[in-house]
Amino acid sequence: MFKRLYPALVITRREVRDQLRDWRIIFPVLGLTVFFPFLMNFTAQQMLGFVNRYGATIIGERLVPFLLMIVGFFPISVSLVIALETFVGEKERGSIEPLLNTPLEDWQLYLGKLLAATIPPLLSSFLGMSVYLAGLVIGGVPLPPLQVLFQIFSLTVVQAVMMVAGAVVVSSQATSVRSANLLSSFIIIPVALLIQGESVVMFWGDYTTLWWAVGGLLVLTVLLVRVGTAHFQREELLGREIDVLNxxxxxxxxxxxxxxxxxxxxxxxxxxxxxxxxxxxxxxxxxxxxxxxxxxxxxxxxxxxxxxxxxxxxxxxxxxxxxxxxxxxxxxxxxxxxxxxxxxxxxxxxxxxxxxxxxxxxxxxxxxxxxxxxxxxxxxxxxxxxxxxxxxxxxxxxxxxxxxxxxxxxxxxxxxxxxxxxxxxxxxxxxxxxxxxxxxxxxxxxxxxxxxxxxxxxxxxxxxxxxxxxx
Amino acid sequence: MILAEDLTKHFDDFVAVNGISLDVPTGRVMVVLGPNGAGKTTTVRMLTSILTPTRGRALVAGFDVVRQAHEVRRVVGVLTEHHGLYGRMNAHEYLEFYGNLYGLSSREARRRSDALLEQFGLASAGKKRLGEYSKGMRQKLALVRALLHEPPVLLLDEPTSAMDPESARMVRDAIHTLRSSERTILLCTHNLLEAEELADQVAIIRAGRIIRTGTPENLKRELLGAPEFEARLGSSLNGWTPDGLPEGVHLTGQGENWLRFGVEAPDAANPRLLRRLLEERLAVVAFSEVPRSLEQAYLEAVAQENRQEAARV
Incomplete structure (x- = not known):
């Protein structure tokens, strides 16, 4: 099994190394990982102090996990940019063709790139959430229940994979990063609506519904991966001219x-x-x-x-x-x-x-x-x-x-x-x-x-x- | 080693390649000549199993390009039109990456890449970022990548187009060496001098079809007629007129102290022709074939095709 996965991991390693050398990715991710959680921490503590003064403690309680979700979401939003760059950017620069000439199977190339676009933003997301939670502990703010923490971590992971899987589908319809960026609104808008819906659920306090969200997103992600793998094929990557409106x-x-x-x-x-x-x-x-x-x-x-x-x-x-x-x-x-x-x-x-x-x-x-x-x-x-x-x-x-x-x-x-x-x-x-x-x-x-x-x-x-x- | 029969590729209504057949034996170089958009790249992509033929079949190193695509990719080294380098990597990292994809260990990839970088004069630039490479260096590195897994079949698209003369010579020498080590090479180029130097066989492709194929010599003869030979004389002709020339020889031009003959079968006719000139007591100081280039043959092939097409229309 590892032998079959190895070529995918070779792709992932190269892509991650490439990302770590690109300051345009590193700086925003660092900012969102290290500085943004502090800001959210400060916001949470101020808000808690304010609402507690007026006896609205429930708002404070609901705000803490909500901000954790936001802290986790911001870094993974970078995964969309990375995915578009790694899938369409290679196509646009022509560096995909030598890769397609290697004995890599289509799914190995897909998986390698999917992991490369998902893992670094997810790691920075986890780091950001850890920084935020550590700040809460230090500030004496009670942590959300373990179940809610697990739900938010699960949502973050599923959303990251879903965005990347969606980006691959979008990428299959674009031969330039510019056109892929234009098409990415098909991902950004639904995800923005999703986050709003999740926020409502979190402030409502009906955390069981979040499991439904996790489940629904998981199904959607599996379907998007299926569509992505179906269209991430050598012939389609090189053989079609699809940017022109016909x-x-x-x-x-x-x-x-x-x-x-x-x-x-x-x-x-x-x-x-x-x-x-x-x-x-x-x-x-x-x-x-x-x-x-x-x-x-x-x-x-x-x-x-x-x-x-x-x-x-x-x-x-x-x-x-x-x-x-x-x-x-x-x-x-x-x-x-x-x-x-x-x-x-x-x-x-x-x-x-x-x-x-x-x-x-x-x-x-x-x-x-x-x-x-x-x-x-x-x-x-x-x-x-x-x-x-x-x-x-x-x-x-x-x-x-x-x-x-x-x-x-x-x-x-x-x-x-x-x-x-x-x-x-x-x-x-x-x-x-x-x-x-x-x-x-x-x-x-x-x-x-x-x-x-x-x-x-x-x-x-x-x-x-x-x-x-x-x- | 490369065998294609009736290879055809349609993109919706557009026919990119139309019934191409090729046969390149082991240790031979076939040069594919043709204008831009003639279908060379599509042919190469079908031979590397990137594109599936709409019709026809092809075997590369004995493997079917449709049913055994994975094996085909293992045994083929490809230099593509786009070199596909990663600007933030250096040559060692880049070659190790590709070596790993071809199943080489990092150590083996490093050993081979060191040797190839040395051979192509890139050893000193091994640690330089590829983004800083010149066009020619990029092309050489892409060629190194294609050779890294020591493939028995090489498909090279414009291997020297961006190179300075010295580098281009280096690459041509490398191709000669590869041929002598029994590699089969399909080379697409616009450089007709290079084609003439390297080709065992030439295929001229136009609008997705092969319009001519053969050895460079045969193509020249077929397209430009019988070869010409020129006799340089030590003295003036003084009004001499050639009578009684051997069969299959005719005069095509003459000057103050030279004569030019068209010869159908040089091996048989040239000794008789020389004897005839000497009998006439002409002081022949040099007798040589008039050089004819593959370029002339190529242009003639294209012109003939244009004329036929105009006639059809």
Whole structure:
């Protein structure tokens, strides 16, 4: 095993040595490792003194681990720069070709560079966190619990590897450091949002959620590494010209995938679309399973977030529904469009989030929606209402809306899976474009029509059926 | 040692290499000539298993470039167009790094690199940072890197393009030595004098296709016609006209005291021609072949190709 790893370690050793000779890397890392923790230490002590004066000790307690996370994160942010430099810089300077001529295997080169871009920033991050923690001990500030420390260390490691793995994917789409830097916003922005989310969780004090973050990031990192290794290949590194925007080519790829070779609309509807649905059947099963899981979660949280429903309010339901029907006339398209757009917004959000996370977070809107459905059902039944109440209020349009959401989510999962599946014959951009075209096909061919019909039912039929029941 | 059959490479719609076939036996040097963008680098990259051929196959030192890529890379030394040096390393560190990648121990890599640096006149610059190297020094070091693991096959892309005449001579001598030690060499160059000196075989490549191949002598004969021989006379011709020249010999030019002949088969015809001149009591003081360069042959090949293409259009 070591024999196979050795060439990767040779690469790592050279790269690390090279980094240690570059003052542009050394100075910022030193600053972030040695001076920044002192600053954070000082900030923590001042803040603690200030908030304790006003009895807000909880803010101080939450601030200490938060600052530890920040101290750990800043040095690892350098890993992104190093990764772009080591992967694209070599390509740009032409020094990658002699390396590709050696008996190195692609994965050994990838691993060597991944380690080189990850280890030095991580070591400086650990050093910085140690300096910060030592400062806390010296200043007599209580340390966060061991579990939280371990969570923050785990998050730091996973985030560093994730950024580097993401940088490799970005690098495969660039032949110059400049273009790679431009593309790196696809990593920086999600990571910035992630840090904000983690900060909220830390100030909220719900540290168990951090484990979910660690787990989710780990899965995402594994997928990014998979995509990276799939595209970090000799042929792709040297054989493609990818910096020029080629609209014609993009259109060709999109059209080929979208039409699926269909010559006319009828053929597209009867052959290409069913084939696309068949191709993503695993995604459909996964999305359906997650939808069911969402319902189960919704039902399970009813006791925790129980609301007592006022029977008198429910008695007034008939009157309210009548008011609604007075507003929503049978011929009116406005409520249909409003409902349709609301549902579309949620599914678009799912696809945007999914695009950044290889489909992983794209399942959340579906799960949240079905969890809400489960919760509502549980709440009505727990308050003694017959299940038919729920059926009248939700089911008429949900029979179309939920399958539409499942299919849209399945398309996002399928797109993520395609991106994460090694395909050395295509670039990441080409795979992404094809996945996008397939998503468009499912949306245009199935999801949008279903949502429009569901919105029509929801605005025209559901209130009338419910009115019959509540009268 | 290098065998390629119908080697073809497409990049989407662009055909970079179109059905190239090569056969370079052990201990021979094949020079590939061609303009920029002709497909030389793509061919080399296919032979080093970096690019997968769209069609065709190639064997290097007996290994298939697609199915045995790892073995191919072990037995090939490549000098690429980009030398790929790391500016913050010195030559010893750099060569040790590459030696390790080729499976050499650090000690062995050091031993070999010391010898090669000495051979190429870089020993005194061994500890200098590579960022401070001149172009020629970089090129020599890249060549040293290609030779470090003592590969039986060498693929050299423009090995002397950035070198001063002295260094270029050093490298050409090294190539002669390598050939005599049974290394197989494929050399891409624009330097036709160098090609003429080194080549056992020449392949002229244009727009991804080999348009001519053969030994330099055969190419010259094929493209420039029969060789010419010049007779220098000790006295003036005084209106002498050549009659009754041997078969396969014709007069191509003459001056006050010289004559030039086109000779189809010099081995057979030249003795008869000389005898004829002497019979005429002409005072021949020198008889030699008129030098013709590979450059003329190359330009003629390209011109012929252009004419054929124009005719096709």
């Amino acid at each position: 609209v014609k080519w993009m259109w060709r790829v999109f059209r080929r995938e979208f039409t699926g070779g269909a010559a006319h609309f009828g053929m597209w509807l009867t052959r290409s679309l069913p084939r696309a649905l068949r191709d993503m059947r695993v995604g459909i099963w996964v999305a359906a399973g997650l939808a069911v899981a969402g319902v189960a979660i919704g039902l399970s949280i009813v006791p925790r977030f129980f609301l007592t429903l006022n029977v008198a309010d429910m008695d007034q339901m008939g009157g309210r529904l009548q008011d609604l029907l007075d507003l929503w006339s049978l011929a009116g398209a406005a409520p249909v469009m409003a409902i349709f757009w609301q549902n579309m917004r949620v599914l678009l959000l799912a696809s945007v989030v999914g695009a950044f996370t290889l489909g992983i977070l794209g399942v959340l809107p579906l799960m949240a929606s079905t969890a809400a459905v489960g919760y509502l059902y549980g709440l009505l039944v727990s308050n003694g209402f017959p299940p038919l109440t729920f059926v009248m209020l939700i089911l008429p349009h949900a029979v179309l809306e939920i399958p539409a959401a499942v299919l849209a989510t399945a398309a996002v999962i399928h797109a993520g899976a395609r991106l994460a599946t090694p395909d050395s014959s295509k670039t990441v951009g080409e795979v992404g474009l094809a996945a996008f075209a397939n998503w468009c096909k499912i949306m245009v061919g199935v999801v949008i029509p279903l949502l429009i019909i569901a919105a029509g039912i929801e605005s025209w039929l559901t209130p009338r059926l419910a009115l019959l029941f509540f009268r």
